[in-house]
Amino acid sequence: MTGRWRVASPAALSWRSWAGEIVVYDDGSGDTHYLEPLAAEVFERLLDAPADLDELAARVAQSLAVDRDDELAQAIGAVVDKFRACGLVARQAAAI
Amino acid sequence: MTATTTAARETVPSAAAIEAGDFFLRSGPFTTRVHTSIPHLPDGTAQLYEPRHISAHRDFADFHVTVAPPRGVRRWYRPQVLFHLDGIVPFKPLPLLHAVPIFEWGLNWCIVNRANSYLIIHAAAIEKNGFVAIMPGVPGAGKSTLTAGLVNRGWRLLSDEMALISLTDGRVMPLVRPISLKNESIALIRDFVPGAQFSAACHDTIKGTVAHLKPPQESLNRVDEPARPAWIIFPHYVNGLPATLATYSKAASLIEIARNAFNYSVHGARGFAVLADIVESSRCYRFSYGDLDEAVEVFAALEPPTRAGA
Numbered sequence: 001m002t003g004r005w006r007v008a009s010p011a012a013l014s015w016r017s018w019a020g021e022i023v024v025y026d027d028g029s030g031d032t033h034y035l036e037p038l039a040a041e042v043f044e045r046l047l048d049a050p051a052d053l054d055e056l057a058a059r060v061a062q063s064l065a066v067d068r069d070d071e072l073a074q075a076i077g078a079v080v081d082k083f084r085a086c087g088l089v090a091r092q093a094a095a096i
Numbered sequence: 097m098t099a100t101t102t103a104a105r106e107t108v109p110s111a112a113a114i115e116a117g118d119f120f121l122r123s124g125p126f127t128t129r130v131h132t133s134i135p136h137l138p139d140g141t142a143q144l145y146e147p148r149h150i151s152a153h154r155d156f157a158d159f160h161v162t163v164a165p166p167r168g169v170r171r172w173y174r175p176q177v178l179f180h181l182d183g184i185v186p187f188k189p190l191p192l193l194h195a196v197p198i199f200e201w202g203l204n205w206c207i208v209n210r211a212n213s214y215l216i217i218h219a220a221a222i223e224k225n226g227f228v229a230i231m232p233g234v235p236g237a238g239k240s241t242l243t244a245g246l247v248n249r250g251w252r253l254l255s256d257e258m259a260l261i262s263l264t265d266g267r268v269m270p271l272v273r274p275i276s277l278k279n280e281s282i283a284l285i286r287d288f289v290p291g292a293q294f295s296a297a298c299h300d301t302i303k304g305t306v307a308h309l310k311p312p313q314e315s316l317n318r319v320d321e322p323a324r325p326a327w328i329i330f331p332h333y334v335n336g337l338p339a340t341l342a343t344y345s346k347a348a349s350l351i352e353i354a355r356n357a358f359n360y361s362v363h364g365a366r367g368f369a370v371l372a373d374i375v376e377s378s379r380c381y382r383f384s385y386g387d388l389d390e391a392v393e394v395f396a397a398l399e400p401p402t403r404a405g406a
Contacts, residue, residue: 014369016347016350016372016375016376017347018345018346018375018376019345019346019347021345021347023347023350023351023372025365025368027364030361030364032350032351032360032368034348034351035347
């Protein structure tokens with residue numbers, strides 16, 4: 001899970017947000033994803049800009065006004081892992 | 097897919113055509129040409145549908161179906177019936193006495209597989225004062241029983257099985273067809289709606305005992321009036337439990353309603369946008385009930401969403 005992560009294909013995605021939850025439709029895969037509040041927050045912060053897991057934890061902690069601790073880092077790692085598995089995020093190519 | 101609009105040709109039913117087993121049936125925006133050699137099917141259809149929606153001639157039919165016995169010995173020995181759509185046979189043969197249910201299920205199949213000009217949700221849809229409640233539900237959730245009860249207590253039936261959503265404006269198009277009831281629900285609705293018109297009950301079908309309930313006349317009179325969704329309600333029948341209406345997450349509602357849509361994947365991003373708009377402007381609930389009278393009271397107290405949002 002090292003490296004920087006970005007939303008894989010923002011142009012192919014449609015999403016709606018209600019009460020901290022998000023539903024994302026991926027026109028590339030045809031899949032529709034339900035994002036619970038933490039996953040929704042991670043998704044929105046990655047839409048802001050690509051980030052590695054540390055940066056992401058910092059952004060999410062600030063946005064949700066929660067402690068940036070190991071529990072948060074693990075939860076964010078798990079969310080990014082799920083996003084990667086369903087194609088919502090991809091590792092950003094290293095700059096040459 | 098083109099909706100037939102030639103109301104002028106929608107003339108009085110031809111008794112001769114019905115008797116001959118060659119007639120046109122209008123249900124919602126669809127017209128079906130029916131050929132059948134099953135003696136009791138024309139009568140069964142005439143019993144459940146509005147007479148003015150059955151005619152000897154229309155200029156156009158969306159579906160051409162045949163309901164007839166299979167070839168071979170099963171024409172005479174333990175006779176069976178088959179449903180054909182343009183030569184396609186979607187179901188295995190059923191006993192001849194199940195001709196009315198196989199016809200209804202066959203029409204469902206036609207609409208689900210061919211009517212992609214709408215977003216089709218596996219849901220009941222009922223309307224009151226211009227506001228529609230969409231009620232998605234898996235089989236056994238009590239959706240049809242609830243619908244049959246409510247449309248006989250002041251709500252208008254738009255559909256029992258398939259909510260047809262316009263892709264252009266998100267309104268629900270009426271598809272007023274007989275309500276399919278199963279097993280204990282048949283007696284329950286007979287008691288709840290004295291004088292209700294039912295088809296003959298068919299026993300030992302794949303769904304158990306099945307009977308179809310004719311929609312109320314008011315609903316049949318207003319088959320050309322679409323209406324706007326205001327509530328998304330996921331019903332669940334639980335014997336003996338008090339009626340409970342609980343607010344449900346909009347995001348979870350969107351996921352569930354998409355899961356219940358027959359052709360969501362066909363419409364891609366457009367389908368998502370239409371469903372998301374409906375969820376946005378509707379109030380979303382989970383509803384448990386164990387008694388129809390209580391359910392009627394809960395639905396009578398539903399507040400429509402405000403214009404600014406749900």
